[in-house]
Amino acid sequence: MDVNQNAVILWRRLIAVRSIYQQVQRLPTEISRAVSSVTGVTHSSLLDEYPNPEEEDFLKRLEGNFAVFEEELATCLREEVVRSVQGSHSPKLLSLLRSLEQQAFDDLEKLDMGTSKAEAFLLAHRDQFYYNFTASYSVAAYFADSLEETRRLIIGDWKQLMREKKAQGSQYDTLIFWRQGQDGRINAERFRFLESAEITDFRDLEAEIIRTFRRPLHPIHDLWFIGKCSALEHHIRSYIDVALDEILESFESTGYERDFGNFPNGGMVLGTAFGAYALARFGRISIHRNARDKALNWLVGQQHPSGAWGHIELDKAKTTYHPDIWVTLVVLEALRLAHFEAQHTIASGVSWLLAQQHTDGAWYGEKAPVPSDALTLAIFEYLQDASAGAVKGQPLNQLGHDLLQRSREFLLEDRANSLRLAVMTAHQGLEMLLYSWLGALNIRTIDNNASLGVRIATKKIREAFYTKKRLNQGHLMPYESEIERLAYFRDEVVHKGAAVPAQEGFHLIGCIMKFVKWAENELEAVV
Structure with missing residues (x-):
């Protein structure tokens, strides 16, 4: 972009x-x-x-x-x-x-309007993070990999400040994290920052964040934020399972959430959207999928003629619909995660969402419990995932993304064979994505009637980026060592039935996800 x-x-x-x-x-x-x-x-x-x-x-x-x-x-x-x-x-x-x-x-x-203007808004807030440590941690995390020099400055200053405060015997994150407490969103953002910035020398801070999820406080609400932080999932799977059970219970008789928060008519649409998102993102069994699809069908029927979703206010005289940016975003995300067949519904929702962009490039939500930079980032991420260039439209590319998502689901099952399947599925998904990218670059993916394989395909993508001036000659792409490690574990599983350590599996698949995001951003500039 x-x-x-x-x-x-x-x-x-x-x-x-x-x-x-x-x-x-x-x-x-x-x-x-x-x-x-x-x-x-x-x-x-x-x-x-x-x-x-x-x-x-x-x-x-x-x-x-x-x-x-x-x-x-x-x-x-x-x-x-x-x-x-x-x-x-x-x-x-x-x-x-x-x-x-x-x-x-x-x-x-x-x-001009558009997502590039939104990205400018976010980059400026990311830079403000460097100055005063008070901007959205999710914004800093999202752009941490793409701007190495800024990333180095941010992390270096942040860690030094933490060490100084800790040495003074203070509650050392008080002046660094802009809000504290039991709020699931804040803690998910904090963990996402630690993950993206690859900060590993403050384990006590990670443990403190994980401890806040011992019991559900706002489970339906929290799972939306946790869903954007892949590293947090396996630490709090018991919390997620309890939250999913609560969602199933609330959906049981009607198929939608009857009472959610301080919104008109109990916030039925928003609560149902949160529940459907959580079931699509974290659900593992058929009862989750059935409840998800029932909720999504109900949500499709609640769409306003404008394309938006919002809060329904009922009284004796009339029914009033309040279109809402945040509600619309959560519904769209749930529909996309579930691969729900409702293309016209999704297209009209996206059109409405784009029309709400402010002339300064940002989105502002009156009832969204997030600041404008975090809301803008969430919309920006959705739009990037939904259409990240011409390559995304290829069936092979979509299948690759689906397999990577399936590999994450295997990880969450926390069984030895599931870890093996996670590695094999991630390897297969990455291989399909590499072939789709090579095809978009008009590079052959068959050599002597045999597929290239992940290692050679990765090398060819790197060479293409050299040619396109997207990578300095002689440099490796980000996460290439993790790609090689994934290929090694896949071979060990296929040929020897070897076990995959859980920590290694989560780390490798998380890195592959980051690599895919980086590579598709680079491809968008050249395809």
């Missing part, structure tokens, strides 16, 4: 402007008193004179925000911020910020 770099720059400025304004407005009077007596106050002297860790972190965050502006403007903003810190609340600063915000919005509205 060709990301509009102008949009990224404009969004970085918007975020910086808002952060400067909000942070300065929140400054406690103690800081004003502490620094007002300092003569010749500068940014660095503020840190010296007021060493409170929280405010020190605040001033560091501001420094990152200044970096997105030209030098002269950044100097002016920095000086005005210092004046505000001293207690004057500079009118010039407020005027500058309002002007910059309006100009950025005006310029954004002039750019």
